[in-house]
Amino acid sequence: MTLALATDAPPFDLPGVDGSNHALDDYAEGPVLAVVWSCNHCPYVLAWEGRMSAIQRDYADRGFRLVAINSNDAERYPADSFEAMKQHAAEQDFPFDYLYDVDQSVARAYGPKRTPEVFLFDSDRRLVYHGAIDDSRDESAVSEHYLRDAIEATLAGRDPATHETPPVGCTVKYRE
């Protein structure tokens, strides 16, 4: 079951590629938090992750934080192992935390089905937007900037005009 709108963010405490653990409470000071399901191997993630970095950089000075979580079963998909995550994050110079949900418990609490898939929370950590980053994997064809618009609205204390969109990407690789 995917997290419903207006639901509180489920807690997490996960290892990051930077060698430290990161918990939901560590981001408490940020007025807006995006939790994005991601991974290394998916071409949709590869097509969108540059935009994830740009969004983090563009809104960093307003306190926005983006955290990416990989929950994929690395036994079946070795390209999504923690070691591979560290290498990929270093190559891409991610400006956001990239965390590993090895037992998939955090994914089961949030319920993502795709990578990438966004859960955006307001300052009370209630879900205000869920879905895609924007409306095209091809950056040159984007016409709707769902995540940017939701961040702008939430930072301004407004309700986002769009609350949910269908995420497009690879399936989250849950263990059976």
Added chain:
Amino acid sequence: MDIELLYWDGCPSHPEARELLEEVLASRGIDVAIRMTHVATDAEAERRKFPGSPTIRIDGRDIEPRGAAAPPSLTCRVYYLPDGRPSPIPSREELEAALT
């Protein structure tokens, strides 16, 4: 000419790949039905040497031989556009080159 598009329905890219392939075939006046093959299990991926979805073979030859060498897996396949950007489907240019 035999054109086979192998796909796994856990990856959403195959309709877009099929549409682009049909466009390229039509632009070249090639009137051949695309054979759609669903790969549903790891064992089938292994047997068909399926490196990810979508995989397009023309007369049995993969349109992108480098990616074809990846280990068989039920996964989304990564292609690269002429400008180097990653993509879940091959580029028009790649399809045209494979049909030449």
